[in-house]
Amino acid sequence: MSWITNETFWKIATPIITFSLGSLFSYFLAKRQVRVNLRAMPHIDNLYLPIPFDETYYKVKENTKLYVVGDYDDVRGPEAIYLRVTNLGPGHMVNCKVRITVNMEGHNEDLRFNVNVPIISKDEYVLIPVVDKAMSGRKCLVTETMINYYTQLGEKFYFEEKTTKIDNKSIISTKVILNDIFLDKTILEFEGENNTFIHLNSKK
Structure with missing residues (x-):
C-alpha cells in the first residue's frame, strides 16, 4: 500500500464511503416509513342509543362488534351510553386494552369499565356499552377513556x-403517545370545547 498516496486513497475511498452512508440512511429511512405507514389512529365518540342495542334504529357496518360489559345483559331502557372506538388507520390496532371511566352525579366513586x-x-x-345498574336515574359523564394498543410491527401506543x-362547558383533551424504548413521543395533542352534534342518517 506504500505506493498509494493519501490523495489517491481518498479519491478511491470517498465514493465508497459516500455510497455506504447513503445506502444506510436510505435503509433506515425506508424502515421508518414502513413503521409510519402501519401506525393507527383511534377516534372515540359517545352514542346514546336504546338498550339492548336495536339494529333497526342505528345503522352499523356489517360485522360490527358490540362488546358486552358491565350490566348490559341486565339493564333495559330507552337510552344508554355506547362508546364507539374507530380506527382511522392507516394500519391496524392490535391487542387493544380499553379503560373507560364514568362519573355519576351525586356519587363519590367513579365507575370503570x-x-x-x-x-x-x-x-x-x-x-362498547357503558352500562351499570348504579347509573339508573343519574346524570353520567364519560370523563376518561384510555386505550393501550400495538401496531402490526409491535410499536406501542397510548391514547387518552x-x-x-x-363553567357548564365540556372541555375535551386528547393525546396520542408513542411509547418508545428510550423516550415517549407525543404524536397528537388537542384541547377544546366538546361541541354538541348529531349523527345524521342513523335510522334505516
Whole structure:
C-alpha cells in the first residue's frame, strides 16, 4: 500500500464511503416509513342509543362488534351510553386494552369499565356499552377513556381522552403517545370545547 498516496486513497475511498452512508440512511429511512405507514389512529365518540342495542334504529357496518360489559345483559331502557372506538388507520390496532371511566352525579366513586379487543382493523369500529345498574336515574359523564394498543410491527401506543366540566362547558383533551424504548413521543395533542352534534342518517 506504500505506493498509494493519501490523495489517491481518498479519491478511491470517498465514493465508497459516500455510497455506504447513503445506502444506510436510505435503509433506515425506508424502515421508518414502513413503521409510519402501519401506525393507527383511534377516534372515540359517545352514542346514546336504546338498550339492548336495536339494529333497526342505528345503522352499523356489517360485522360490527358490540362488546358486552358491565350490566348490559341486565339493564333495559330507552337510552344508554355506547362508546364507539374507530380506527382511522392507516394500519391496524392490535391487542387493544380499553379503560373507560364514568362519573355519576351525586356519587363519590367513579365507575370503570375494562375491555380487551384483539384487533380493530382500518376503518373498523367497535361499540362498547357503558352500562351499570348504579347509573339508573343519574346524570353520567364519560370523563376518561384510555386505550393501550400495538401496531402490526409491535410499536406501542397510548391514547387518552379526558372530558372536564368548566363553567357548564365540556372541555375535551386528547393525546396520542408513542411509547418508545428510550423516550415517549407525543404524536397528537388537542384541547377544546366538546361541541354538541348529531349523527345524521342513523335510522334505516
